[in-house]
Amino acid sequence: MADFFTHFSCVLDVGTVDNAWMHDETTGDPQQVVEFVLRCARAFRLRGRWGFQWANSCSRPRIGAFSGGAHLLDxxxxxxxxxxxxxxxxAMALNGGNPDAGGQGDDLA
Structure with missing residues (x-):
């Protein structure tokens, strides 16, 4: 069994962080946050742009165990x-790609 563990965290900006902190003691999945927010948008007829950042951290230094990202929704x-x-x-920037492109999609095939 591994002697480290990964954490996933995301803060939803809904006016107060007291009720908007989402986390998972294992790997987490930002897509689940997207699905949850889109369900809320549908149920409450929300409009406009909304986004969130997430972070994956690790209890010990491990290559590839730290990451994060951001997601922007309409x-x-x-x-x-x-x-x-x-x-x-x-990876895109190191391979000579445009770092301003944001890293979205499957450009690293």
Whole structure:
């Protein structure tokens, strides 16, 4: 069994962080946050842009165990506008890609 553990954390900006902190004691999944927010947008007829950042951390130094990213949603259209992860962004930039592109999509095939 591994002697480290990974944590996932995300803060939802809803006016107060007291009721908007989401975390998982294992790996977490930002897509689950997206699905939750889009369900809320549908149920409450929310409009406009909304986004969140997430972080994956580790209890010990491990290569590849630390990362994070961001996700931008259009609540009215109920879809993703853009997203990025830190590891994808860095890999694209190191491979000569445009670091301003954000790291979205499957550009690293």
């Amino acid at each position: 609540l009215g259209r109920r879809k993703t506008i853009s997203w990025m992860t830190t590891d994808r962004w860095l």
